[in-house]
Amino acid sequence: MKRRIPLVICFGIGILMLAQFMIPHPISREFGSTVNKWYIVLAAFALVLAIGNLIRHHSTKIRRKKTDWPYSIVTLSGMVAMSIIGFAGGIDPDSLYQTIYLNVLAPLGSTMFALLAYYMASAAYRSFRARSLEATLLLAAAFIVMIGFMPFGQYISPRLPAFAEWIMKVPNMASQRGIMFGVAFGSIATALKIILGIERSWLGGKK
Amino acid sequence: MKWYEAISKIDRRIIYLCLTIFIILPFFVPFKLRQNIMPQTQQLFDFVESIPPRDKAVMISFDYTPQTMPECHPMAIALLKHCFARNIPVVGLSFDIQAPGLAVEALTTVVDELNHKASNHEDSLFYGKDYVYLGWKSGFTAAVLDMGESIAGVFPRDYFGHPVDSLPLMQKTRNYKDVAIAIVLSASAYPEYWVLYPQSRYGVKIGAGLTAVMAPKYYPFLQTGQFSGMMSGMKGAAEYEHLIVEKGYAEKLGRAETGMNSQSIVHLLIIIIIILGNIGFFFTRKDQKRS
Numbered sequence: 001m002k003r004r005i006p007l008v009i010c011f012g013i014g015i016l017m018l019a020q021f022m023i024p025h026p027i028s029r030e031f032g033s034t035v036n037k038w039y040i041v042l043a044a045f046a047l048v049l050a051i052g053n054l055i056r057h058h059s060t061k062i063r064r065k066k067t068d069w070p071y072s073i074v075t076l077s078g079m080v081a082m083s084i085i086g087f088a089g090g091i092d093p094d095s096l097y098q099t100i101y102l103n104v105l106a107p108l109g110s111t112m113f114a115l116l117a118y119y120m121a122s123a124a125y126r127s128f129r130a131r132s133l134e135a136t137l138l139l140a141a142a143f144i145v146m147i148g149f150m151p152f153g154q155y156i157s158p159r160l161p162a163f164a165e166w167i168m169k170v171p172n173m174a175s176q177r178g179i180m181f182g183v184a185f186g187s188i189a190t191a192l193k194i195i196l197g198i199e200r201s202w203l204g205g206k207k
Numbered sequence: 208m209k210w211y212e213a214i215s216k217i218d219r220r221i222i223y224l225c226l227t228i229f230i231i232l233p234f235f236v237p238f239k240l241r242q243n244i245m246p247q248t249q250q251l252f253d254f255v256e257s258i259p260p261r262d263k264a265v266m267i268s269f270d271y272t273p274q275t276m277p278e279c280h281p282m283a284i285a286l287l288k289h290c291f292a293r294n295i296p297v298v299g300l301s302f303d304i305q306a307p308g309l310a311v312e313a314l315t316t317v318v319d320e321l322n323h324k325a326s327n328h329e330d331s332l333f334y335g336k337d338y339v340y341l342g343w344k345s346g347f348t349a350a351v352l353d354m355g356e357s358i359a360g361v362f363p364r365d366y367f368g369h370p371v372d373s374l375p376l377m378q379k380t381r382n383y384k385d386v387a388i389a390i391v392l393s394a395s396a397y398p399e400y401w402v403l404y405p406q407s408r409y410g411v412k413i414g415a416g417l418t419a420v421m422a423p424k425y426y427p428f429l430q431t432g433q434f435s436g437m438m439s440g441m442k443g444a445a446e447y448e449h450l451i452v453e454k455g456y457a458e459k460l461g462r463a464e465t466g467m468n469s470q471s472i473v474h475l476l477i478i479i480i481i482i483l484g485n486i487g488f489f490f491t492r493k494d495q496k497r498s
Contacts, residue, residue, distance in 0.1 A: 021408065033356045036349035040361070043346030091307075092367065093315040101308035109273030109305075117473065121226050122219045125480040129488045139481070146478060149442055150471045151240035161243045173426040180427060 007197045014195035054079070141167055209494075215487025222480060229476050233468035240468060247429055248446040251414045251436020252289070254388060256454075260294035263387035264380045268397065269310035270303040275394035275418050281444035281463035282416035283313040283392055285451055291321055291332055292456035296376050298386070300341040300362065302350065302397060307343050307366060314340055334367075335374040342366030347397070348404055355383045355409035383411040388435055392416040398425060402433045416443065441466050 013035070020032040058072035086097045130136040147153045148164020193199035208216075255265065267286060271279035290297050299314060301307050318332050325331040332338060341362040344350045353361050358380060359371040371377045379385060389411050391398040398415040405411050412435045415425060419440025428434040438447055444463035451457045 029356060033353050033360070036346075036353040037360070039349035040344065040346035040353070043349070047345060091311075093311050098308060098311060102312055105305075106273040106276060106309070110276055113274035114277075117230075118223050118226060121473075121477050121480065122222050124477055125217065125222060125484045128481050128484065130485055131488075139485075143478060143481075146474050149245075150474055151242055151467070152471060152475065154241070154243050161245075165245065168423060168426055169430070172423050173430060176424055177427045 003200075003203055006203060007200070011195055011197060014191075018195075051079075141171075209490075211487045211490035211494075213487075214483045215491060217480070217483070225476055226473060229472045230469045233465055233472065237465065238468060239464075240471065242442075242446050242449045242467075244446045244450065245439070245443065247434075247437040247439065248443050248450070249436075250429075251390070251438060252447060252450045254412070254414065254435045255286070255289055255293070255295070258293070258295050258387045261296070263385055264296040264298045264376065265290050266298045266300065266386045266389040267310075268389060268391040268393070268401070269299055269301045269306045269313070270391060270393035270395070270397045271309065271418075272303060272305040272394065273309065276309060277462075277466055278418045278441045278444065279392045279394065279416055280309060280313060281441070281461050281466070282438050282447060283310070284317055284461055285444060285447040285457075285463070286390060286392075286416070287313060287317040288321075288457050289447075289451050291317065291337070292451070294337075295387070296336075296380070297338040298341065298358075298376065298380055299339065301343045302347040303393070303395075304343055307340075310340060311366065314338060335369070336376055339371075339374055339376050340366045341371065348400060351401060352404045352408065355405055355411070357382055383409040386411055388412040388414050390414040390416060394418040394421060398434070399428070402428055406433060441470055 016031070017035065020028040020035075055076065058076050060066075061069050061072045062076075082097065082100070085100065089096045091097050128139060128142075130139050144160070145164045145167055147156065148160045148162075148167075153160040153164065190199065194202065258265065265286075267283065269283060271283075287297060297314075299310050301310055318334075318338070322331050341358070342365060344361060350361050359377060362371050365371055365374065383389075383405060389401060389405070391401050391413065393415070394417070398413065398417065401411075401413050406413050413428075413433065414436045415428075415434055416438040417425060417440070419442065422437065422439030422443075425434065425437060429437055438444055441463050445460075445467040448457070448461045448463050452460055
């Protein structure tokens with residue numbers, strides 16, 4: 001029973017949601033809208049679970065003094081402080097919450113991401129070598145696209161930007177479309193398997 | 208050590224130092240490079256240009272995070288300037304939890320700048336009448352689908368706590384029928400889902416502003432016409448800045464222009480070091496084969 005009821009709910013809702021997407025009747029739309037609202041509320045509960053999980057994970061780490069536990073104190077204090085500041089002082093454009101967000105979190109996030117440029121440059125220098133025909137083709141395509149999309153490209157040759165655009169619009173698009181089709185067919189097959197109860201790992205991993 | 212071994216084993220600290228210098232240089236020694244406008248940026252600009260003033264709203268989904276802010280934030284600023292200059296109302300919203308702070312910052316910056324220049328009450332921009340920011344909502348797919356029925360049903364209150372139904376702009380922007388285009392500024396898969404769900408069901412027009420690394424994935428959507436235009440990376444933002452300046456909607460170029468100068472020089476440096484690495488690699492291989 002524990003397994004059959006979720007399977008029946010999954011099958012019923014799966015078929016109904018599939019049908020309502022195709023049928024533009026007011027009753028079907030109303031049904032779709034109601035289920036969507038349930039989903040929005042459920043998704044918000046997932047956030048509450050995530051917060052609970054975060055607190056539990058980091059408190060355990062601090063209690064047991066696991067590796068890098070002081071960072072867990074920073075995480076938890078940051079979360080508590082921002083919550084208090086947000087609830088007490090509001091989230092308006094001139095609030096303390098927004099000031100901290102823009103002057104602490106935003107620069108930290110940007111800095112972390114900017115470090116990628118250094119790793120990428122170093123990795124490209126060390127590993128981007130024309131070892132085979134495929135690697136040489138990749139290297140040539142990368143050079144053309146990089147130079148073509150740079151403002152310098154048009155000074156080298158006025159045809160270079162158009163050629164770079166052609167690489168993006170023809171070979172790149174063809175491969176992207178192939179990947180998309182593959183992913184789409186895979187998603188449809190997986191969804192059907194879940195709706196029809198063939199794929200049951202979401203129930204707890206047992207067959 | 209032979210010369211070709213030396214150029215294939217440059218210390219990473221030297222590369223990091225060169226990179227730092229090349230990134231910083233354009234901020235102190237500004238220069239202007241002519242931007243060749245990509246067709247997809249022009250297409251998005253032309254679409255916004257074709258929207259009649261004071262009619263349907265442009266919906267901007269701010270779904271970028273501080274990590275991708277240097278690429279997406281200038282796009283948001285340029286887009287907002289374009290819409291406000293043409294008296295097109297803007298409805299902002301977010302589905303990425305880190306985005307609201309940046310969305311509020313973009314709106315505040317542009318509105319303050321334009322209101323500072325406004326000579327009278329009519330030229331000024333007002334919250335609720337000319338623009339609205341709805342805030343963040345969980346359950347992305349369900350939310351974007353349900354907005355086709357009612358935006359206020361998904362966002363009963365805006366980011367600042369006002370009832371959405373009480374805002375004049377939202378009284379005339381009930382669902383996607385009242386939206387000229389939804390432009391998604393993102394560094395992830397959000398634009399694809401906007402096409403899959405609300406566009407396939409409600410036919411809403413979609414535009415996108417993406418990080419350069421994401422853009423290649425979205426070319427098929429441009430070719431099929433599912434995207435009505437796209438800005439890709441900092442280059443896309445710089446191009447949009449050029450377009451609005453050319454049309455007289457803004458007086459000067461924004462942050463993407465300076466960023467683009469840094470990026471161009473750094474790309475040049477990366478190309479040079481890759482070429483050096485390959486020259487070293489070829490000569491070393493030749494040497495090894497001989498011995």
